[in-house]
Amino acid sequence: MKVSWNELPRKAWVEFHAQHGGSMQQSWAYGAAMQAMGVTVHRAAVRDGSKLVALAQFVCRRLALYIGLASCSRGPVWHPSLEGPVRAQLQRQFKQDIPTRWWRATLLTPAVAMQDLLPGEMQGLQRVMTGYSTVMLDLRQNMADLRLALDGKWRNRLVKSESGVMQVRVDADRQLCRQLLERERWQRADRNFYGLPTAFVDAYLDAHEPAAQGYLVASASAPASETPMASMLFLRHGRTASYYIGWADEEGRKSNAHNRLLWEALSTMKQSGITDLDLGGINTHDLPGISRFKLGTGGRVLTLAGTYF
Structure with missing residues (x-):
C-alpha cells in the first residue's frame, strides 16, 4: 500500500469521505477552513494499487518554538475491507512520515467506540486520553419512530411548542447564519466560554461548492416578526450533519423553541439525504441542561475510544 501526502484531489477526497461516513473533522471543508485561518493541515491518502482505501487529515499546531502537535481527530477514514493490523501499520506510518518537523507529537483519535475497534487496530500506539461522549441520531428511521424514541418530557415540550404561534424556517440562509x-x-x-473562532463557519461554508451544501439554519420567530427568538446551526459533511451552535432569547426558551427547531430540522435533513446527526458532546456535570436536551x-x-500517541 502506498501513502501519499497532500496530493489527492478535492473531488476524490469528498467522495470517499461521504461514502464511508467520515466525521466533520476529517472532511475536506474542515481542513480548508482551518487553512483559511492560517492553520497548517496535512492530508494523507492510502491506495492499494489504484484503489483508495484510507484518508487521514491532520491539523497541526505549534506548542513551543521547536515542538509541534499534529492531530488526526475522529479519523482516519477507513475502507471497511482493511483489517486491524493493517490499520495499525498505516497509523504508525502516518506518525513517521507526516511532513512536519521531527520534534512533534502526533495524535490519533478514532471515530468509533472502544468496543468497535478492530482487533489489533491500535497496536503499537499508547492511549493518552479518554474519549469524549456525544449523542448520535439515526435519521434512517421514519419520523414516527423518532418521535416515539423521544424522552417523555422532551416530547411534551415539543407538543407545547407546536401548539404555540411560532414561525419556523429551516434552510441554507447565509443572512440568518x-x-x-x-x-x-x-x-x-457573556458566559466566558470559548470555541473555534466564529470565522471558522464562513470559511467552512466557502469550502463547499455551492456553500448551501455545507449547512442548515433552523430559526424561529414570533408571527409577523423578522427577528429570531431562537436559532440552531447544523454543519453538513457527506451524509452526516453535526449540530454546531444554538441560541435563544427569553421568549425562545419559554416557548421551547429549540425542541421545535431540532424536530423540524430532522425532517428537512432526512429529505435532503442526511442519514446521521451528531448532536455534539455531552457533559452532565458542567453543562447539565444542554446534555439533558441532547x-x-x-x-x-x-x-x-480516546486519543492515542
Whole structure:
C-alpha cells in the first residue's frame, strides 16, 4: 500500500469521505477552513494499487518554538475491507512520515467506540486520553419512530411548542447564519466560554461548492416578526450533519423553541439525504441542561475510544 501526502484531489477526497461516513473533522471543508485561518493541515491518502482505501487529515499546531502537535481527530477514514493490523501499520506510518518537523507529537483519535475497534487496530500506539461522549441520531428511521424514541418530557415540550404561534424556517440562509454567529459572539463574551473562532463557519461554508451544501439554519420567530427568538446551526459533511451552535432569547426558551427547531430540522435533513446527526458532546456535570436536551432526543450515546500517541 502506498501513502501519499497532500496530493489527492478535492473531488476524490469528498467522495470517499461521504461514502464511508467520515466525521466533520476529517472532511475536506474542515481542513480548508482551518487553512483559511492560517492553520497548517496535512492530508494523507492510502491506495492499494489504484484503489483508495484510507484518508487521514491532520491539523497541526505549534506548542513551543521547536515542538509541534499534529492531530488526526475522529479519523482516519477507513475502507471497511482493511483489517486491524493493517490499520495499525498505516497509523504508525502516518506518525513517521507526516511532513512536519521531527520534534512533534502526533495524535490519533478514532471515530468509533472502544468496543468497535478492530482487533489489533491500535497496536503499537499508547492511549493518552479518554474519549469524549456525544449523542448520535439515526435519521434512517421514519419520523414516527423518532418521535416515539423521544424522552417523555422532551416530547411534551415539543407538543407545547407546536401548539404555540411560532414561525419556523429551516434552510441554507447565509443572512440568518451570520445573525446567529453574531449572537454566538455575544454568548461567548457573556458566559466566558470559548470555541473555534466564529470565522471558522464562513470559511467552512466557502469550502463547499455551492456553500448551501455545507449547512442548515433552523430559526424561529414570533408571527409577523423578522427577528429570531431562537436559532440552531447544523454543519453538513457527506451524509452526516453535526449540530454546531444554538441560541435563544427569553421568549425562545419559554416557548421551547429549540425542541421545535431540532424536530423540524430532522425532517428537512432526512429529505435532503442526511442519514446521521451528531448532536455534539455531552457533559452532565458542567453543562447539565444542554446534555439533558441532547439525551432527551433518544439518540445513541457514543463514547469515543480516546486519543492515542
